[in-house]
Amino acid sequence: MTSIDKRKDEHIEYAMDPTNRKTENSEFDRLVLEHDCVPEISFDEIDVSSMFLNQSISAPLIIGAMTGGSREGDRINENLAKAAQKLQIPLALGSQRAAIETGRTQKIREIAPDALILGNLGATQVRDHGVEFVKRAVESVNADAMVIHFNPLQELIQPGGDTDWSRILSEIKKCSESLRIPIIAKEVGSGISVRSAKKLQFGGINWMEVAGRGGTSWARIEMSRNSNDYLKKVAEPFLDWGMDTVSLIKLIRRNMNTANLIGSGGIRNGLDVAKCLILGCDLAAVAQPFLSPARKSSEAVIEAVSVYTEQLKWALFLTGSRNLIDLKKVKVYEK
Template sequence: MTDIRNRKADHIELALKPMHQSQQTAGFDRLCFEPNPLPQIALNDIELQSEFLGQLVSAPFLIGAMTGGCENGELINQHLAEAAEASQIPLALGSQRAALEQHKQQDIRRWAPSAIILSNLGATQLQQSGLDLARKAVESVQANALIIHLNPLQELIQPNGDRDWNLVLEAIENCVSKLGVPIIVKEVGSGIGPTSAKKLMDVGVNWIEVAGRGGTSWASIELERNGSERERDIAAPFIDWGMDTVELLPAVHSACPSLGLIGSGGVRHGLDIARCIRLGATMTALAYPFLAPALRSTEAVIDKISVLQEQLRWAMFLTGSKSLSELRHAALQQKLTI
């Protein structure tokens, strides 16, 4: 258990370093809205409120999953949960594996009694431990849904990572049919493309988080942690493995139009949130922008949420979009084929 705690603490320390933010952009700089100097709306009339998992949220984004299970993980979660509650923004927890294995109580609902809380487990953990582990994860925090994260590249580079991915899709299908709460499947930085999205939809998954390339590079983080020169040499060509978020969102939306999409992977501000919505996302997720505030205080997280909301509002104003549905049809410059 100490190894897991140390790994999670390493993850937080390394994720804060700029060198472990992907050297590839998420592609957002290639996507430009056509400027609208005649917005014909008032800034205060713009409506950010959205619906997610049957509940109203104040804006179409959530606090994305961050690593958990280290010594200061509880304080981070408290700050995030209190901010999520105060701001009516959903919160995705980091992997709960360490907490469950340590039989550690998770008091998220003490800080966020009414917020949307998303549990989180790795796909291979479900493959190995089955439905009981998923139930424990959800029940331990009274979650509204379960995120199942896919991270094959991270596991390949991680020392003693999981390399047997047989029956992972079947484990996901079992959760979908028997768990009783919605399932959200996400990647961690390489992306979920239309082929995999179709497979997930075929087993009943209604939500995916694309998590494309361009944000925090877990491959880079695990490479720094891996002391094997041979394994580092093998991994070197794969550090930028994956597809950009701006390529994935329209491709998946086109292939699976009924699938709920969460845009993530290099989303850094409110203009990126607007771009994700324009490309077909229903919601977006940001993790890295919240990590430093979460280490400081609840108020710092609330302030970051407020800044993101106002940036999104500005993007909508400058495109003449009074609502999110109008934003989805905002005119684009032809830098990127959509």
């Protein structure tokens, strides 16, 4: 097992621990949708299908990036891929760095030939290895889009993490100019601010996955793995660093009408998905809640995802919305 594989398996283990989540209540809980006690629709008519990257999907929900493979990761991805294929929802892979560096095959396409598959690499790896490396990652899974993750806090806390973030934007711009598929920029739990989103758009990226504060905390996960007392002291005030998902979605939507937006970071049910869409997201992505089911079986993932889509349909019914176009017109209040 390589050291990256070992680290990835540890991440999976620590991400299951509830203490490695943000401590306060979610900002989603403070949002209330306008209830319609006269919905005038039949529940059976409700349609939550959507379009993403020119393909029809059964719900505006992405299985969020978690693992690109490792001993434990391969089994997880197999279960996630089976569910993505069966339910026709997109699957975002976790970082493919180790697989590409070691030449390991990722059998995603054999399992999910028709599902939308999003590849994944870190921003600093893209800068260091260039366009050809990114193309190998795309080709290895026949990806429909390439996700580049931006995780400066995680890199600061992670032993041996990459703390040189110079020249990232210019290298990513080269990538976005030479790839045939879209690039999606994402954080991993601290969020993409308006300032960052504008820089990313300048770098040729028009899809952003917010991955804001509110769900999985990478600072907490890395701190749990770390035994360096000095680093622990330094990192302490940054454990809940970042900007909340709900605030970021509102801010980006207010300031940047043209960016395509994926809401993520702490989305814990289908009602949160509905709130993301009303706030102006095109889709929502959910990672950690699908981890435990993915360690069990594909059936467990299918059930977990189905709960989200069913809850989304309930939100549509109770707001008198027949489809996602109607949902976007629903009023949202703050408690």
